[in-house]
Amino acid sequence: MRKDFPLFKYRKTLHYLDNAATTQKPKVVIDTISGHLSKDNANTHRGIYDLSEQVTARVAASRKTIAGFVNADPLEIIFVRNTTEGMNQLANSLGKNFAQGSGNAGNIVVTEIEHHSNFVPWQELARSKGMEFRVARLDKESLLLESIAGLVDDKTRIVSFTAISNVTGAMLDVKKIVGDIRAKNPNTIIIVDAAQAIAHEKVDVKDWDVDFLCFSMHKIYGPLIGVVYGKKSLLERIHPFFYGGNMISTVTIEKSTWADLPEKFEAGTINGPAIIASAEAVKYLEGIGFAKTMAVEERLRAYTIKQLRAIPQVKILGHSKVKDPVHQITGYGPVISFTVDGVHPHDLATICNKHQVCIRAGHHCCQPFMHALGIAATARASLAFYNKKQDSDALITAIKDAIKTITR
Amino acid sequence: MILKMEPDAINNIDAMYREELLEYYHNPANKGTIANADIQFSDKNPLCGDSVDIYVKLEVKDRIITQMRFVGTGCVISMASAAIVSEYAEGKSIDEMQRMTREDMLGLLGLQLTPSRVKCAMLALTALKKGIVDYESKK
Missing domain, CATH: 3.90.1150.10 (Aspartate Aminotransferase, domain 1)
Known part of the structure; x- marks a missing residue:
């Protein structure tokens, strides 16, 4: 090993x-990247020639492998730069649906133990929309958290919390917390930061029933890319992250329409070599068990x-x-x-x-x-x-x- | 009192934690406050929790520092540097201290440091410089 x-x-x-x-990288991950760039490099989705078709197919297969690792549908897996980008993109995209309000705009719930990347984007979103920013507090003696679901009410638009703390390693019962939140408000969007969890516990987005989840491949023996998981029905409804090439269907002077999932959220050239190598990291891990x-x-x-x-x-x-x-x-x-x-x-x-x-x-x-x-x-x-x-x-x-x- | 620079000693850990610096850390010269200080400034490095409050008494006409004190919490480098620079500053003019560079500070410590530890070494001097700017603007 x-x-x-x-x-x-x-x-x-x-x-x-x-x-x-x-994390450090196994040889197979490193060799995949250099091998790809040496022998198989071409852009995805662009060309009809063999090399491009092959890369497109490899990226699609890699997406399927990574989706399988978290029990998601491949269409629900979006590649981004890292978890931080994933959270920011979600905040921007979801935020576009929030009307500017004062007093009655609703609230966002996070915890006091969140990494800044799962704290500041939501704090900023709440501030910019005039929403209340609620934080489940930590007890310094017991290191336990105030009930997250306890802060949820009928005006809660988003809850975001970590599955494993990057400070103490505390593991949260995501499935139970999600269930408790849904009991309070079935419409709240639930987001989980799985940056630490992805390498150290079984992440199952269906079992957990989260709406969105973010993690970084570089924390699980892969290269420097991140993943955003989103429920298909939600991804179809929310705004794209970026606009431009690859994420469009038609573009005219009057208006543009968007591509299907997952391209809708992957504008521009994606990091093909890193995605392919990421699948190798997953396969390597599953090979050991x-x-x-x-x-x-x-x-x-x-x-x-x-x-x-x-x-x-x-x-x-x-x-x-x-x-x-x-x-x-x-x-x-x-x-x-x-x-x-x-x-x-x-x-x-x-x-x-x-x-x-x-x-x-x-x-x-x-x-x-x-x-x-x-x-x-x-x-x-x-x-x-x-x-x-x-x-x-x-x-x-x-x-x-x-x-x-x-x-x- | 300028300590001798250790050659080839970037983050030379034995140099960083040698007896002279540890002595400054455990028994800091010039620890304390000054009532009615001419210059007073607080600064911290939020990345790690090093923090320092500096106090300066001036002989106003010639802008000479007659007394400098500090209180603070932090790592060996930040606290030893605060003690050393407080000692060094006494008898110097505020212009001279304002002109003091990072290299000068590291020379005082007898260390070469990587960027992350340079911040520790510069904490007290930076606080002093900001305090001087503050003092000048109020005159």
Whole structure:
């Protein structure tokens, strides 16, 4: 498994624990991109010649593979730059249907633990339309969330929340939350940020019954593209993301009409090589067995937590047994944020670097989350199935070195 | 008191966490506030939570800094830099401090740093410069 990833051959002594930021790529993904550009490169949809037809077919097959991975119809899969773009496009597109209002324009609901990319677009949309912006609050002691559905009423137009927190790894029961929201308001549009979830739990858009869902391939061993899933009936009704080539049906001086799904949302030349390579990432993962990779990650998470707990100065955010009275948070995935008494996260990350341990230090694009906790920053170690016990051991050594070096 | 520059030492971690800098971090010179300060300014790096409040007393006619103090929270580099630059600033003119560059600051620390840590090193000096601008505009 680890041997399939060229980076670890080039950097034998690296302990890469920043997978929540981006993941390493298996050789098959890298080779697919360079192979495609070397031997098979042409634009999709444009040409009648063989090469173009082949690329078009490969992209279509890749779309089907990626759709299958999340149990969606291929027509419901739209390729974008990343999750951030996906959320912004949805906000723009959905927002076009919201009349400018004041007071009675409705409300949008998010949570206090959202990544900025699933917080700011909705905050801005609410502000620009005069809508109320409601935030399900975090309890800093229990690290549990106020009931999301509890904030939903008959004026709620959109709810957007994360499936797994990129700070603490907290896993939300998406299916249950969606059901609770629909019970309160069947018309609310429900959007899920699956950027962290896609690599660490089974994402099933039909089972979850979400309206839209966004994730990034680069967080699941693929190249730098993102995916927006949307229910077919909704995608047919909402405004396109971009306008121009490929997303049109007819264009005259008087007006233009749009192409069918999914082209309606993919203006211009799409990143064919990246889409094809993304399907290879999915196939690679399914070849190993997604259940197997999740099991490896869970064992490593448990091992890392046990080791961290043995250091008295370390405080882990979460990762203890969950008892959520509103049944939203069910457990923790392989993303671990922690602080070290007497060692600023910046200094910790720098000393980790000395030990070739790659962790992240900061607010992790979650300033509201940090503010709710009353801290400015944490250190974060995030695992993938190619990490080994030695990576965790190196982290522990680095933490102890930092404590010894800096504290008195 | 200018510390010697370490050669080939970009983010040389041993240099960054050497005893002199840790001493400034744990026992900062010039930590504190000044009542009736001539210049007072707060600044923070929201990316990581480093924050500093600087206080300056001037001998007004010659625009010389007679006293500089700071309080703050943050990493070793940001706090040691705040202590070091506070010491350095005393006896200098505000024009001289306004002209001080990033290279000068790193020279004071005896470090070369990557862009993300340079921000830490510059926090207090930047606060001082903004405070000076503020002070000039109010005169």
